[in-house]
Structures are given as C-alpha cells and as structure tokens.
Amino acid sequence: MSAVAHSPASLSVGRFSLDVVLDTPFRLDGGAMFGVVPKVLWERQKPADARNRIAMATNCLLVRGAGVVALVDAGIGEKLDERGREQFDVPAGEPRLLDRLAACGVAPDDVTHVLLTHLHFDHCGWSTRRDGEAWTPTFPRARYHVEAGELAHARRPNERDRPSYDGRNFEPLVEAGVLETFECAAEPIPGVRLVKAGGHSPGMCVVEILDGDEGALFLADLVPTAAHLPTPWVMGYDLEPVTTMEQKPGWVARAGENGWLCVFEHDPDVPVARLVRGDRPGRWRADPLGPGPSLPGEGREELGSEGWQTNPVPSCLRTGRHRRRRPPVRRLIASSRTRCR
Secondary structure, eight states: OOOHSSSOOOOEETTTTEEEEOOOOOEEEEHHHTTTTTTHHHHHSSSOOTSSEEEEOOOEEEETTTEEEEEOOOSTTTTHHHHHHHHTOOSSOOOOOOHHHHHOOOOOOOOOOOESSOOOOHHGGGEEEETTTTEESSTTTOEEEEEEEHHHHHHHHTTTTTTGGGGGGGGHHHHHHHHESSSSEEEEEETTEEEEOSSSTTOEEEEEETTTTEEEOOOOOOOOOOOSSSTTTOOOOOOHHHHHHHHHHHHHHHHHHOOOEETTOSSSSSSSSEEOOOSSTEEEEEEEEEEEEEOOTTOOOEEETOOOOOEEOOOOOOOOOOOOOOOOOOHHHHHHHTTTT
C-alpha cells in the first residue's frame, strides 16, 4: 500500500501539512497491550489471532511547512532478525518507511528534524541504518530530538524493559553529534513542541503541532490506539501506569475541547481522528477522518469511554477545520516539570 493511500486525508494545521506515514504493520500480545482490562472487553475492538496477538501499526507523522521537513518517530526499522520478524509478524517484501516517504516526495536528505517520542525499538528503528559494518543516521542532515531522561534510561534499562531498547537505534546518533536532548519540554520548530508525559517510559513525550487556532496532537504511547482513550485502559508495558492515568485525561480533554487532530501511532484502523464527547461528562471517543490504512473501516464501532462499543463510525471524510481558541499550556508543562529529576 502506498504512502499516499495510507494517509487518510490531505491534512493541515495552519501553515503545516501533515501526512501519516506507515512503516510496517505488526502484531503484539493483546493482553500486554491492554493490561488489566479483561479480554472480553478489549477483543471487541481488537480481535486477537490464535496466538493472542492483535493487529498494530507504526504510524509516523510527516510535518512540512516553512522550510521544515520533520518526522515524528521512525518506526521499527530493519534491525529485527528472523526470530523477531516472526514474533511480531512483520511482513516481508512490503514497502517500508523510506519507500513511503519517497512516495510523498521526501528523500532522507530532505528531512530537517526527527522528533523521537521515546526510544523503544518500534518508535526509532529508522533513526539509523546499516552502512557496511556500521550504523549511521538515516537522515544525515537532520537534528534528532529526545527527552534527556529517556536517553539516560535507554542506556541503563531495567530487566523489565531491556528488550524494548536497542542501542543501535540511538548510540550512533550520539556519536555523530546529531542527537539533542532536553528536559521535560522543547520546541525545536516554532509551533511544534515535545512535552514529557512519562508513564509508558521515563521520558516519553507527546507532540503538539499548533498554528493559530488549529492544532494536532501525536499521542505516542500515552494513547497508542483509539481503543485506549478511556483513562483506565492502560498498556501492561507501561512502567508507571498510574502516571499514564494521571496524564491521559488532561491531554485527551485538551485535544477534544479544541477540535485538534489526534494521531494514534499504533492503530491500523483509526490512524487519525478528532475527539467528540461521549455519553457522560469527561468522556471522549474517536471520530475517524476516513477509514484506516489496513482495513476498510466500514461498519466498525468506536470505543466508549468505559470500553463499551457505542456509536458507529461514519465513513465520510471530515476535512472541515475547527477554529478554536488556543489554550494555555503552562499547567501541563509545569506538571511535566515536576517529574524531572
């Protein structure tokens, strides 16, 4: 499937154009993806295969405008061995991130910024690629950005999350002098901010894209799929699930109240949506902007805020812009700063 076909709409936020660019579909254990949520609830949204794995995506975000070509996250990459490809059901012989970027008219040399929400292998795999016996930056002219605490933890992970990190994805960036770190929040591009949310990993960030009254939010693994919008629907992979539950409601409400686009990085069916209010105060559900890249999407149902399936998803493409007041960000930033040590 081409990168153009994968992008559900020609999206824009003010002066920025946005394209959702898939690296590869893959599969992960459904129980791990939904933690303590009973399977009888989550499998209504994400049916499992015979090995209890659910379909996943690696939806990266291409942001262009005002001389900037930025990539938010970088997929799985090419470092998995045969056992890893089989474990995660990564298909062989299909287009990958670089192919899909090329279909969008973007070559590796064109990329000016790579914004890494965190350093798990499925989010930064194409940060580097093999050059003979060495691993070198895939995007040679780009500056890479990651939260400082995330890099520190990735270099000394614990036994629980050690398999999630691969030094080949980030150490060559340090050696090449192209990796910039920050504490809690950074704005490497005017209007494009990384803000630490934590929870899933020590320095995981969400990415805000704001211009005037318009906005988009790349939720990373704070809300990896639209099915994870309910506050207690938290992955078993999260190191600090309570932090995830503390951070999620504020970000979800912020996006919903202001009509922002939301990008769900791991959702093969709902890569981009706006949030609409649920059946009770404080509850939100995803209203997709067209069908997802892998499945036709017709007749699929949204996840209510407590995990119940509710209203059917409209299959029409929503392209209208929502003009809303740009909200203050100090409270969220301050909340993130309190977690920096």
